[in-house]
Amino acid sequence: MKRRRSITREATLALILLIILVFLSLTTSFFSQSGLYSFMLDVSPTIVAAIALGMVIFTGNIDISAGTISGFVAYTAGALVKAGVPMIVFVPAAITVGTLLAGLNGFITVKFKVPSIVVTLAMNMVHIGFYATFLPQSGWIENLGPRFTWFGRGRIFDLIPYTFVVAIVVAVIAMLVMRYSRFGKELYAVGGNRQSAIYSGINPDATVMKVFLVEGFLIGISALLRAMTRNEVMPSVFVGRELFFISAALVGGISIFGGSGKIIGAVMGAALVYLLSIAMIYYGFQDYYQFALQGIIILIAVFITVADFSKIRKRFGRRTRLEVAENE
Amino acid sequence: MDNKNVLEIEGVDKHFPGVQALDDVSIDLRHGEIHAVCGENGAGKSTLMKIICGVYQPDRGTMMLNGEPLVVSNPNDAYSRGIAIIYQESSLFPDLTVLENIFMGHEIRKSVLPFLKVLKIIDYPAMRKQAGAVFERLGMDIDLDAVVSTLGVATKQMVEIAKALTFESQILILDEPTAALTSNEVDTLFETIRKLRDEGRSMLYISHRLDEVFLIADRVTVYRDGQYISTADVKDVTKDRLVSWMVGRTLTNLYPKENVDIGEVVFEVRDISQEDLLKNVSFSLRKGEILGISGLAGAGRTELAQAICGLTKPDKGEIFLNGKRTRISDYRRTLEQGIAYITEDRQTYGLILPMTLKVNITHSVLRQITNSLGIVDRGKETEITDRFVKQLDVRAPNGEFIVNNLSGGNQQKVSVAKSLAVEPQILILDEPTRGVDVGAKSEIHRIISDLAKAGKSIILISSDLPEILGMCDRVLVMKNGRIAGELSRQELSQERILGMAL
DSSP: OHHHHHHHHHHHHHHHHHHHHHHHHHHSSOSSHHHHHHHHHHHHHHHHHHHHHHHHHHTTOOOTTHHHHHHHHHHHHHHHHHTTOOHHHHHHHHHHHHHHHHHHHHHHHHHTTOOHHHHHHHHHHHHHHHHHHHSGGGGOBOOOOHHHHHHHHOEETTTEEHHHHHHHHHHHHHHHHHHHOHHHHHHHHHHHOHHHHHHTTOOHHHHHHHHHHHHHHHHHHHHHHHHTTSSSBOGGGGTTHHHHHHHHHHHTTOOTTSSOOOHHHHHHHHHHHHHHHHHHHHTTOOHHHHHHHHHHHHHHHHHHHHHHOHHHHIIIIIHHHHHHHHHO | OOOOEEEEEEEEEEEETTEEEEEEEEEEEETTOEEEEEOOTTSSHHHHHHHHTTSSOOSEEEEEETTEEOOOSSHHHHHHTTEEEEOOGGGSOTTSBHHHHHTTTOOOEEEEETTEEEEEEEOHHHHHHHHHHHHHHTTOOOOTTSBGGGSOHHHHHHHHHHHHHHTTOSEEEEESTTTTOOHHHHHHHHHHHHHHHHTTOEEEEEOSOHHHHHHHOSEEEEEETTEEEEEEEGGGOOHHHHHHHHHSSOOSOSOOOOOOOOOSEEEEEEEEEETTTEEEEEEEEETTOEEEEEEOTTSSHHHHHHHHTTSSOOSEEEEEETTEEEOOOSHHHHHHTTEEEEOSOIIIIIOOTTSBHHHHHHGGGHHHHBOTTSOBOHHHHHHHHHHHHHHTTOOOSSTTSBGGGSOHHHHHHHHHHHHHTTOOSEEEEESTTTTOOHHHHHHHHHHHHHHHHTTOEEEEEOSOHHHHHHHOSEEEEEETTEEEEEEETTTOOHHHHHHHHO
16 A cells, blocks of 8 residues: 555656646746756756755755755865866865765764764854855855866757766666665665664664765765856855755655655656746746745645655554554 | 574673673573563563674673574674574564565675676565565465555564574574464464474564463573573473562462442443444443453554544544533543543653653643743652652652663553543553563552542453453453443453454
């Protein structure tokens, strides 16, 4: 029963996406070369980041500092480009920065047994302070030139951005990892029932550490996908981005309680969040409305996840009966 | 069964901050035997099992497996040495499939590319084949792709067993496997366990239910307060003997029911219906009476209790309190009217485990002990706590003690204390002795009896038939949401109840 429902959850999401797409195509110029191109370009970094956050949330953790980590990644890439470093070096270097910063979050979470929400909230503030205090011009670097932007602005058939291809490849790999790797199973196990995970011979601390490293790696990719479309980098534009990442993951049906959800959900969640803001732009709403809408979407998403959280109701009284009924 | 020992444990000590959990404990397990492990909560059974499985490390002592020293530093070591523990159903991952659960942490993997040996992926077909073979051998038909949360308790238990068998474990440890099962399901489980024994596997069987020990086990070992007490062939001991080993004294009476003059009807329920959970349930309750509600799991007992307490909303029905019709809309109102419900799942709903005794006992009466500014009167708080701790004999050093650190039986007493604090006239107890040891059980029964004697009316919901027989003045038997029959104390017998319940 639950299985059918969880398939329906993703299917419902796909249906909503389809309806919005059709609606936008019929009523606006969305379904044009430029409309599709800009959508794919905008959604790519969020797809990758939503997968990253999704994986962290699977384990019952969260990373509030994903946005500000992105800022460091972008700054590292920009600074290295300015110093004349080739792409083969600055891309891995920038991603490494993301991996290490998220890894630090994971390390503090595991080592000092502090809930990740507290660790990453604090880190978020540390990062913002760091931008302003230690980075020259708060990390603003301009005139990076085509050595930086060629990839971000490149497209196939004059339509599909390279960045979108990267996002899709990341999504496919992530799905394969979740299905076919031991790591993928461990994420669900640790988030679903930590004690049982221990009894199954899984070391939850190691899993949490690993997932933060993977998340940092993906946040690194995500930040580059966004940064490299522009001729300048400014870390502070990434502040608050984590809200989009997290909401995309939650809208995609990943349970904030951990242990439940799908990567494909995060991908579709990212698409949905973007399609809705694009729709609002087309219909001429102002930025403020968009933010309010974003918030409402998160609420609806959380509501859906909670409503789906049948364990709560089941435990509350009807457990025995339901289970007996299902047995028969 | 030969007498070869597969597992020998000697002189194990384990110390936790503040407690000596195990003190020089020993056990030996023979080839192809079911060895029951008994003891009250806190006797050290679980700690010992966790040591065998590598969850904890012993401070001292030796373990030998098939004559060789056994060192298990984590649960995986235990698995690879052929030792598997079957926890209660709760140790499965609800959102994963049966197949994923069985192989969690031990997935079968294969190299995806011959030249890249490190890159291994999970081999679903191989896992499916292996798990399928195990279920077939157990004679069970379970959908490997079913998500575990959709399965019934008994099926989950079978999944746990299948998990252990998939690793060809020689030694199985069953930790209260029947705690959540109905009697039919228990029979199926026992059949499986016997089948496994006949295959030559050895089992350690932990249970609070002594009847089961006599039904299934070959030998039994008893622990008390972290110490080894005795081991015996089951056929050579009596139940009373076991109980006296467990509690360290002879329990005079497990069911200290006293005869009480039963007064007028204080509470009456008429025609309560709720979806298809409850169908036209009517009954009455008298002053000083202990009314039992029996029936199989799923018959609607808990649903009935929750509906009459305002925890859920029935579709129709009337409730009369002291002859007056009353509207029960939510639980707070119910409490104010002098009806208290003590939930079966104290860990989840009954108590705030990480808080102190004082907070737990007084939080249902906070209104009465706060002044007009909303500030809690600390004196009254302590006084109420101390009164009930004393009355119910809760074994805790003081009211500031954290509930989580109490044993199951004492937690249950706190749960009762919390409900008594509101001075209810009617107490609804849902499985009050589930998972508590025999000593605490007897004490809880004494409390129930005392309350009835003091003029309170009690509804006792229980799956434990001896408890129903021993404690109740009158029993309602439920089946499929209806009251299938009513028995007075004189008419009570296990057969009659089962006859109505089945």
